[in-house]
Amino acid sequence: MIEFRSVTKTYPDGTVAVADFDLVVPPHRTTVLVGSSGSGKTTLLRMINRMVEPTSGSIEIDGTPVGERDPVKLRRSIGYVLQNGGLLPHQKVIDNVTTVLRLEGTPKTRARDRAHEVLDVVGLDRALAERYPSQLSGGQQQRVGVARALAADPNILLMDEPFGAVDPIVRAELQTETIRLQQELNKTVVFVTHDIDEAFLLGDQVVILSAGAQVAQVGSPSEIVENPASDFVASFIGVERGRRALRPKSTARGTVLVDSAGRTQGVLVEGSQ
């Protein structure tokens, strides 16, 4: 469990990135922080592994404030997936994946065996292990990034807009893979995105942030769609427009649902579940 307690981050130039933020991140669930740019979501994520230090307040992992832990050891114990992978361009895929294990002193052969296992887990061909990141596609690089984060088998996985730089088809594929991985591995995942659809797809708990990391609403995707806490949330998640604003239309074969543009999006199945 990760707990934010009245966390504030003010940058030296006076920008308040995060103001008095509280949140409980439940274990073995995916929590998605979603907000537009400037909402402080990445700052919040980076405070968990002390890449950013809060100005005041504390962040606790299983009751221990992260401020009391050595930042280097802390980071090695937490998986971190960056946008575009953040891989080391001069090292082969296998060496990128084994980075944390090697830093922790795992013998080379054992680290390599483990790396091959993790490559299987993220759905990458073992033959790619001897390639350099630049020789892979964007989606493959992103999977290597996930493999690197998982190699040391951390309990917590931080994902910072990991699928922001790949095309929509690959993104959809990676999102599906992420859901599958989470079902298999049961990590505590904190995921940052600006894409509300991605947030609803992946999140067990979704945290909608407005400027200065003010929590606009916390809840499951269903809770948020069914009962938006404010006009801001309603407009952010787009309940009045597009694919989420559906109305029934009667046809000869039963009721279908159409979106605001008049396109039929689905069929209303009565009496299920």
Next chain:
Amino acid sequence: MNLFADAIAWIFSPDRAAGSLPLSQAVWTHLAFTAVAVLVAALVAVPAGWVIGHTGRGREIAVALSGAARAVPSFGLVLLLVLVLGVTHKVGAATTAFVLLAIPPILAGAYAGVEAVDRRVVDGARAVGMTPGQVLGRVEVPLGLPLLIGGLRSATLQVVATVTLAGYVGSWGLGFYIVQGIQLRDFSQILGAALVIVVLAVVLDLAFALLERAVVPRGVAAVRRT
């Protein structure tokens, strides 16, 4: 009379193997001055440049220093140091002057190399739990190596040309022939010695150009090819 033919004849004349300063000895002294100056400068400037590039501190000072140092007339510096250190320490004075000339380009190459590394890569390295030393040693230094070699390359070229001035304060290196040639009004000797210096410079430049390409990390070279 053909000055170039005479100069080349001067270089290959059997007299060059004998006399008070044989040509081969002058070439070796010239190269030794260059090598020592660049090595000593590198010992100072490379670690300093890495630290500046890694921490981002002291960058302004380094930039100002390099800029100012480029404006220092090397001939004046050599003479000044001989005067300051005394005529008994001519070798030390000359070497010190060459070291001072070699520091700015090496310093610039070292910190520019580290600075040029993609910040996202450095961020990723920190985020997976590398210590600042590991980030420098395993990420910033290897990825910044081509620019560092570039700095060593321009330092070496500058020094190999400037070592000519050592001939003015002592009878060392290829510069001695030029200084002596001016006094004797022997133009083939002046041009012959100058040509040898040019050849040394070109050969060194070529060697560094090859080295610069060789140190580009493989994964990075793979992108450049496509």
